Amino acid sequence: MALNTPNRGYPYPQYSDAANAPTQIQAFATAVDTDMFNNIRAPRLEAEGYSSCRVIRDVGTQAIANNTSVTLTYTVETYDNDSMANLGVNNTIVTITTPGVYLLGGSVNMQPDGSATGAAALIFASNGGVVQNPVGSSRDLHATRQTSISGTTLHQVLVGGEQISMFVRHNHGAGLNATLAQLSVTRIA
Structure with a gap:
């Protein structure tokens, strides 16, 4: 036996x-x-069939005013298997169409201006407010090199139609420019 x-x-x-x-x-x-x-x-x-989308801004810069939350914009949709992005209609959001648990990931590069004062923060947000899990990431600004800021979090979506965006904020004292930016939204459960 x-x-x-x-x-x-x-x-x-x-x-x-x-x-x-x-x-x-x-x-x-x-x-x-x-x-x-x-x-x-x-x-x-x-x-492999789970909803996933990635949008990036790979050309140009976006002005980020001092002490102002600025929603990041995107120019290219690199992947989208669930019609979550339509940059021709709105180049700042990804709309989650299928409920579930999502992995959100994003990053932005801030250009230097010769002064290293202040810091910058990257924050995920939904049309229901700030995403509930820890979602902010901040770094001191560098005087001569780009400052890269990235973040990752899990987010539960109960009803389709929730919109996810990222914004950046800094306290440098003068306006700065953001260069490369990317936002990925992928259902994991």
Whole structure:
């Protein structure tokens, strides 16, 4: 009578069982193969169809006034399998159409102006307010190199139609320019 491993349920023979290596090895291999498919491959195949979108601004700059929250704009939709972005209609938002748990990721580069005073922050927001999880990221501004700011968070969307955007804010004392910016929204559950 075969026994099963406690965690995964793989069959193995008892010491008192008659040896039948081909049958016992086949039962074990089939159990491992089925387990791998059910717990690794099948979820990955399902996740390939999950909603995902990425928008970027890869050319030009965007003026960011001092002590003002400025919503970032985008020029290119690099991926969108659920019609979440329409930059011709609104180049500042991604509209989540399918409820679920989403991974939000984004970044922006701030150009230097020779003075290293102040800091800048990048914040995710939804049309219902600021995203509930920790979503802000801030850095001191650099005088001679671009300051890159990025952030990542999880966000649960209960009803389709929620709009996600990012804004940047700084206290440098004078206006700055933002260069490259990107926003990714990907359903994970």
